[in-house]
Amino acid sequence: MKIAFIGFGEAAAAFQETLAAQDRGLAFSTYDILFDSEGLGGKTAGRAKAARVEVSPTPADAVAGADWVVAAVTAASSLEAAESVVAHLRDGQVYLDINSVSPGRKRETAALLEPKGVTYVDMAVMAPVHPKGHRTPVLIAGGFPPEVTDLIKRLDFKFEKVGEDIGSATAIKMVRSVFVKGLEAITIEALLGAEKAGCLDRVLPSLASSFPGLGWPDFALYEFERALTHGVRRAAEMRESGKTLDELGLHGDLARAIAAVHDRMGSMKETLEGERFSPLADEIRTRTGKADAA
Numbered sequence: 301m302k303i304a305f306i307g308f309g310e311a312a313a314a315f316q317e318t319l320a321a322q323d324r325g326l327a328f329s330t331y332d333i334l335f336d337s338e339g340l341g342g343k344t345a346g347r348a349k350a351a352r353v354e355v356s357p358t359p360a361d362a363v364a365g366a367d368w369v370v371a372a373v374t375a376a377s378s379l380e381a382a383e384s385v386v387a388h389l390r391d392g393q394v395y396l397d398i399n400s401v402s403p404g405r406k407r408e409t410a411a412l413l414e415p416k417g418v419t420y421v422d423m424a425v426m427a428p429v430h431p432k433g434h435r436t437p438v439l440i441a442g443g444f445p446p447e448v449t450d451l452i453k454r455l456d457f458k459f460e461k462v463g464e465d466i467g468s469a470t471a472i473k474m475v476r477s478v479f480v481k482g483l484e485a486i487t488i489e490a491l492l493g494a495e496k497a498g499c500l501d502r503v504l505p506s507l508a509s510s511f512p513g514l515g516w517p518d519f520a521l522y523e524f525e526r527a528l529t530h531g532v533r534r535a536a537e538m539r540e541s542g543k544t545l546d547e548l549g550l551h552g553d554l555a556r557a558i559a560a561v562h563d564r565m566g567s568m569k570e571t572l573e574g575e576r577f578s579p580l581a582d583e584i585r586t587r588t589g590k591a592d593a594a
Contacts (some may be wrong), residue, residue, distance in 0.1 A: 531566020
C-alpha cells in the first residue's frame with residue numbers, strides 16, 4: 301500500500317512516522333509546496349528523506365500509484381491542494397482531507413474530486429498529533445464504502461465516524477476550536493493587558509482563585525507557548541471557523557478576532573520570547589505563588 305502526503309508539515313510527518321513504525325510494508329511519497337522554494341535538497345525534503353519518504357518534485361508525481369492521498373496543507377491552501385492533483389487521480393483512490401477548514405470548503409473539495417471516482421473522507425484531527433501520530437483521535441465523515449472504514453481500522457487509527465454527510469466531522473472541530481483557541485486568545489490578551497496596565501499582581505491571583513481547575517501558572521504558560529509556536533497556523537484555522545459560523549447563519553466575527561490574536565502572536569514569536577515573554581513568564585509564576593515552577 302502506498303500513501304501520498306500532499307504537504308509534509310507537522311501533522312503529515314507525525315502520521316507517517318507512526319504508520320511506518322507498524323512495519324506493515326507501507327510505502328510513502330510526498331510533495332510539499334516548500335520543495336519549490338527550498339529545492340529537493342532543502343530542509344523539508346531532507347526531513348522526508350530521513351523518514352524514508354519518496355520526495356516528489358510535483359503533486360502529480362506524489363500521487364501516482366498511491367492508494368491513499370492524505371491532504372495535510374495549510375487551511376488556506378486546502379482547495380488548491382486538491383486542484384493540484386485532481387487531473388492525476390484515478391478511480392478507486394481514497395482522498396483523506398485532514399485539513400482544518402469549514403464544512404463548505406470540504407464539500408467543495410469533495411465535489412471537485414468525486415467525478416474522478418475518488419473516495420473522499422472528511423477527517424478532523426481532534427488533538428495535538430504528538431506523540432500519538434496517526435493514533436491521535438480523529439473524526440471521520442462521508443458516504444464511503446465499508447472497506448474504507450475497515451482499512452482505517454486495520455491501520456489502527458483511533459477514529460469515530462460521525463455521519464454520512466461530508467462536513468459533519470470538520471464542523472465539530474471548527475465549532476470546538478472557537479472555544480479552545482478563543483480561550484487561548486482571551487488568556488493572552490488579558491495577561492498582556494494586565495502587564496501593560498501594571499495590574500498583573502492583582503489580576504493573576506484573582507484568576508487563579510476564581511478558576512483553580514485550570515491549573516495556574518502552567519495553564520497560562522501553555523496558552524502562550526501554543527500561540528507563539530503555532531499562531532500563524534491556528535489563525536488560518538480560526539478564519540475557517542469564522543466561515544463555518546457564517547455558513548451556519550451565525551456571525552464569524554468573533555472567530556476572526558481570535559484569528560487576529562493568534563496571527564499577531566505567531567508573527568511576533570521571536571520578539572515575545574526574547575524580550576517580553578520570558579519576563580512575563582517569570583511574573584506569571586511569581587504572582588500565582590509558584591515562582592519555582594520552570
